[in-house]
Amino acid sequence: MNLFTELRxxxxxxxxxxxxxxxxxxxxxxxNVAVEPPRDAAHGDMATxxxxxxxxxxxxKPRDIAEALAARLAAxxxxxxxxxxxxxxxxxxxxxxxxxxxxxxxxxxxxxFGRSVMGQGQKVNVEFVSxxxxxxxxxxxxxxxxxxxxxxxxxxxxxxxxxxxxxxxxGGAQVDVLARSVYLRYLEAHxxxxxxxxxxxxxxYLIEVGxxxxxxxxxxYVGQSxxxxxxxxxxxxTDAMMDLIRDDLKALGIEMDVFFSEKSLYGTGxxxxxxxxxxxxxxxxxxxxxxxxxxMPEDWEPREQTLFRSTxxxxxxxxxxxxSDGAWTYFAPDIAYHYDKITRGxxxxxxxxxxxxxxxxxxxxxxxxxxxxxxVPLDIKLTQLVRLFRNGEPFKMSKRAGNFVxxxxxxxxxxxxxxxxxxxxxxxxxxxxxxxxxxxxQSKDNPVFYVQYAHARVRSVLRKAAEAGIDTGEAxxxxxxxxxxxxxxxxxxxxxxAEWPRLVEIAARTHEPHRVAFxxxxxxxxxxxxxxxxxxxPELRFxxxxxxxxxxxxxxxxxxxxxxxxxxxxxxxxTPVEEMR
RNA sequence: GCACCCAUAGCUCAGCUGGAUAGAGCGUCGCCCUCCGAAGGCGAAGGCCUCAGGUUCGAAUCCUGAUGGGUGCGCCA
Numbered sequence: 001m002n003l004f005t006e007l008r009x010x011x012x013x014x015x016x017x018x019x020x021x022x023x024x025x026x027x028x029x030x031x032n033v034a035v036e037p038p039r040d041a042a043h044g045d046m047a048t049x050x051x052x053x054x055x056x057x058x059x060x061k062p063r064d065i066a067e068a069l070a071a072r073l074a075a076x077x078x079x080x081x082x083x084x085x086x087x088x089x090x091x092x093x094x095x096x097x098x099x100x101x102x103x104x105x106x107x108x109x110x111x112x113f114g115r116s117v118m119g120q121g122q123k124v125n126v127e128f129v130s131x132x133x134x135x136x137x138x139x140x141x142x143x144x145x146x147x148x149x150x151x152x153x154x155x156x157x158x159x160x161x162x163x164x165x166x167x168x169x170x171g172g173a174q175v176d177v178l179a180r181s182v183y184l185r186y187l188e189a190h191x192x193x194x195x196x197x198x199x200x201x202x203x204x205y206l207i208e209v210g211x212x213x214x215x216x217x218x219x220x221y222v223g224q225s226x227x228x229x230x231x232x233x234x235x236x237x238t239d240a241m242m243d244l245i246r247d248d249l250k251a252l253g254i255e256m257d258v259f260f261s262e263k264s265l266y267g268t269g270x271x272x273x274x275x276x277x278x279x280x281x282x283x284x285x286x287x288x289x290x291x292x293x294x295x296m297p298e299d300w301e302p303r304e305q306t307l308f309r310s311t312x313x314x315x316x317x318x319x320x321x322x323x324s325d326g327a328w329t330y331f332a333p334d335i336a337y338h339y340d341k342i343t344r345g346x347x348x349x350x351x352x353x354x355x356x357x358x359x360x361x362x363x364x365x366x367x368x369x370x371x372x373x374x375x376v377p378l379d380i381k382l383t384q385l386v387r388l389f390r391n392g393e394p395f396k397m398s399k400r401a402g403n404f405v406x407x408x409x410x411x412x413x414x415x416x417x418x419x420x421x422x423x424x425x426x427x428x429x430x431x432x433x434x435x436x437x438x439x440x441x442q443s444k445d446n447p448v449f450y451v452q453y454a455h456a457r458v459r460s461v462l463r464k465a466a467e468a469g470i471d472t473g474e475a476x477x478x479x480x481x482x483x484x485x486x487x488x489x490x491x492x493x494x495x496x497x498a499e500w501p502r503l504v505e506i507a508a509r510t511h512e513p514h515r516v517a518f519x520x521x522x523x524x525x526x527x528x529x530x531x532x533x534x535x536x537x538p539e540l541r542f543x544x545x546x547x548x549x550x551x552x553x554x555x556x557x558x559x560x561x562x563x564x565x566x567x568x569x570x571x572x573x574x575t576p577v578e579e580m581r
Numbered sequence: 582g583c584a585c586c587c588a589u590a591g592c593u594c595a596g597c598u599g600g601a602u603a604g605a606g607c608g609u610c611g612c613c614c615u616c617c618g619a620a621g622g623c624g625a626a627g628g629c630c631u632c633a634g635g636u637u638c639g640a641a642u643c644c645u646g647a648u649g650g651g652u653g654c655g656c657c658a
Contacts, residue, residue, distance in 0.1 A: 032598080040602070049600065052638065062638075086601045087638060132658065172658045262658090292654050293582040305655070316584055316654095323656045330658045358585050359653035382586070384651085426594075429586060431651085433593075442620050445607070453620065464617050506597050518595060521605085532622035535614070543617050580620065 001105040001113065002501035003098070004046070007078075008035040011048050014072040023068050025058050037499065044083070044091035045495065051088040062088025099494035100482035106497055106560035107477055111567040114500045118508060119160030125341050126152045128352035129249065129256075130167040133241040134178045135203055137248040137407040140354055143432065144383045145407070146423040146573070148352040149254045150513035151381070153571045158508035163346070164257045170238045171262035171333055177201065178241065179234035183221070185210025186233070190222055209240045248407045252416050253573050265336045271328060274339035274371065275321060283309040283370055289317065308335070313366035335367045342372045349378045350511065355429070358382055379511055383428050389435040414439055417574045421448040424517040424572055442580065447521050451565060454524035455576045457531060458562035461542045461555060468543060470551050477556045484553040489530050489540060493557060496526045500564050513571065520568045527561050 011033060018024040033054070038047040051066035058065065063084055070082035070090055081093040106113040128148025131141045149164065156162045169175075181201040184194045189211045196202035213221075213236060221229040242259070249256065265271050278284050287307050291300045306322040308331070321332040341349055349368060353360070361380045368378040388395035388405055395405060410419050413436055422439045425447055426432040444450050465472045485491065500519070507515035534541040542558055544550045566576045 034598080034600090036597070036600085038601075039596090039604090043601070047600085052600080055638075089601065091601095169658055174658060289655055297655075300655080303655075307655095320655055325656070327656090329656080334658090355586070355652060357653085357658095361585070382652090384586080430594075431587090444621070447606085449620075450606095453618090457618070457621090461617060468617090502597085510597085514595090515597085518605090521595095525605085528621060529623085531617085532613085532619080535616055535619085535622075538616075541617060580618085 001102070001109065002116070002505075003102060003498045004035055004037075004502045007046055007092070008033070008048075010073065010076060010078075011035055011050055011069070014069055015050060015054075017072065018068060024054070024060075024065070028054055028057055030054075037495075038089075038091065043085065043089070044081070045094045046092045048090045048092070049088075051084075051090060055088065066090045096486055096491060097483065099491045099498065100485050102494050102498045103482055103485065103557050103560045104478075106500075106563050107474075107556055110563055111570060113563060114157070114504045114567055116158040116501065116505050116508065118158045118505050119155060121159065121161050122347040123163070123345060124155055124160045124348045124350065125163045125165055125344075125346040126155070126350045126352070127165045127167055127341075128152075129245075129254075130169065131245065132169045132174050133238045133245065134174055134201055135241060136205055136244050138404040139386045139388060139407065139410060139434070140383075142252070142407045142410055142419065143386050143423050144352050144354060145249060145252055145254055146420045147381070147383050147428055147513065149252070150420070150424055150516070150572050151350070151352070151511055153573065154504070154508050154513045154516065155511075157567075157571055158504055160508075164255070165341075166256045166259045167337060168238075168242065168259055168261045168263075169330075171266055172330055175234050175238055176230065178237050179230050180226070182206050182209050182213065182233050182237040183226075183229060186213045187222060189214035190219055192222075205244065206237070209237055212236075212240075251408065251411045252420065260337065260340075262333050262337065265333045265340075270340065271332050271336040274336040275332065277339065278308060278335070278367075278370055281370060283312060284321070285309060287318070289320065308363075308367070310363050310366035310370075313369040315362045315366040319363045319366075331363065331367075334364065335371070338364065338368050338378070339371050342368070342376050346376065349376060351378065351380045353380060353382055355382045355384045381428050381511060384426075384431045386423075386432045386434050389433060389438075391437045392435065395436060410434075410436075418448050420573050421451070421517060421569075424514050427512065427514050447517070448574075449580075450528075451520045451524045451569070452577045453580055454527045455562055455565045455569075456579045457527070458558045458565075459578045461558050464543055465551065465555055468545075468551075470543070470548055470555070472552070472555050472559070476552060477559055480552040480556045481549055482553050482556060484550050485557055487540060489533050490554070490557055493526050493530050493561065496523050497560055497564055500568075516568050516571050520565060520572075523561065523564060523568075527558075 012030050015024065015030060019026050019028065033048065033050045035046055035048045038044060050069060051062040054065055055062040066084040066088045070084055073079050073082045073092065078094055078098050079092050080095050083091050085091050126148055129137070129141055129145045131137055137145065152162045152164050177200060181196065184196060184200065185206045188194045213233065275284060285307055286304055288302045288304050291297070303324050305320040305324065307318040308321050310319050311317065319331055320329050321335065323329055338349065351364065364380060365378050368376060418439050422434060423432065439446060439448060442449050462472050485494065503515060503519045507513060530540065542551065542554045544554070569576050
């Protein structure tokens with residue numbers, strides 16, 4: 001149930017009626033007519049800009065339109081007042097039963113209250129994490145992982161058919177480096193003293209892989225040249241790393257639908273096919289790129305390469321798809337991979353990258369635009385850095401990983417729920433400060449706690465009600481007389497609840513799950529406010545001694561808050577708590 | 582040099598397809614527990630939304646330029 005959608009429909013109906021009776025000219029476009037909560041609550045419950053948007057095309061004064069519309073809307077039972085204000089806003093106040101109805105709807109629909117059909121079942125592919133399979137995930141990946149997963153859940157909640165996908169970069173030079181690093185660990189397992197030169201991976205996590213290989217192959221590869229063992233060691237090592245990564249993701253409650261291997265694109269003609277598609281569109285040519293201005297690579301020399309004419313699709317320069325030795329650049333399999341996504345029939349693609357990959361956004365969009373003939377939109381969300389602290393001091397690195405803090409370091413210390421929520425308390429493109437001590441603080445300074453506390457308080461009310469012998473079962477609350485919720489403070493909470501379905505659509509449309517986290521904080525704040533007013537005004541307490549009917553109505557409101565918090569936390573991948581400890 | 586991201590209260594940040602007097606938390610100051618959990622709440626002070634133009638009924642929001650910060654820029658993915 002989306003109250004804003006309902007009222008917008010009422011406004012549009014009224015406008016159509018005005019057209020029918022000649023109060024407005026025909027042929028007007030109502031697309032820009034909006035019904036929104038006013039920024040200042042003193043202006044009313046909802047406002048529409050209809051009169052201002054239509055004034056120009058209708059060649060009428062905004063206030064004239066607004067007044068005619070106001071008269072019409074005021075006739076609706078849901079609307080108590082409709083006043084024209086400012087340059088032509090129409091401010092609406094809604095009757096108490098409307099807000100009481102929101103509470104009823106939240107209870108009746110449960111976590112589905114807020115679910116939207118906006119996505120219309122469109123297939124969306126969300127690619128995220130996609131870390132190189134060369135070691136455990138670190139904090140940067142953690143943010144991308146949480147963001148991608150929450151965005152996926154959000155889109156699913158908004159009616160999209162979502163596929164979570166991970167692209168395994170197992171086809172490039174870095175997995176050869178991995179294999180060599182593992183070989184050193186293999187030698188070490190045979191008692192040799194080894195050193196890890198620059199450019200290899202010295203992390204502890206490869207020790208057991210080396211040991212496993214020593215058990216499997218004995219000393220067969222000791223002293224052998226690289227071509228004897230490279231393929232085998234690479235396969236074993238990348239498999240082991242992907243197991244590690246899957247476990248890391250699982251620790252955050254993330255389950256991918258598809259793991260797509262870069263390597264699987266080689267030798268199957270898929271890269272060639274993708275480039276052939278571009279070729280047939282005249283977008284592939286042999287040429288020489290200009291050196292980048294202002295930053296001349298030391299070993300620059302003009303060189304003819306196979307290039308993708310990405311400038312035809314909004315890029316700044318054309319991009320090479322083949323290296324000078326004839327091998328593919330990393331970009332070529334990326335093109336093939338996105339081509340594969342397109343041919344799998346997705347209506348929209350989303351890539352979640354770290355901010356350090358910002359330079360690839362335009363070329364990737366250019367590729368998708370060219371391959372799909374502009375039909376499949378690609379949105380690329382960049383996640384900014386996470387800065388780690390403990391009590392305000394920068395946090396040190398993990399030994400195990402070599403030189404970075406791992407996802408495990410974070411989850412083991414603060415838990416999955418806290419990690420996830422905190423990662424979503426900033427917009428994706430804003431840097432995030434993560435303080436191990438502060439995120440565990442049990443105070444209102446900590447948004448995780450604050451939201452959880454609101455949920456726990458509702459549970460507490462339910463437990464107290466049970467002790468008092470009040471029936472708070474689903475049926476009892478569904479039958480509660482919600483007209484007893486007539487205090488402005490209670491209706492304010494209901495107003496906040498009414499925003500939830502609208503917020504879901506905004507967050508889904510903008511691909512910004514952090515909005516859910518901020519909303520939950522605001523809802524919790526409304527609830528805590530109401531709770532505390534019970535200190536001064538006994539009639540606002542949720543349990544009214546000797547008055548079961550009123551208690552049930554108030555408990556219904558509390559339960560509606562819990563329902564929305566649960567739904568919101570569910571999207572974020574956070575489990576609501578029953579009580580604080 | 583070019584591209585992308587960012588610039589909002591002392592600090593950290595929200596701000597809806599452009600809407601009315603720009604919000605929250607922290608910090609500062611003042612208040613509220615014989616009361617379902619005060620692990621909380623209420624209030625006050627605090628602003629040239631970096632700057633300059635433009636678009637329009639209306640701009641923190643869109644466009645152009647400037648300034649300041651971050652990221653990246655052919656044979657690494």
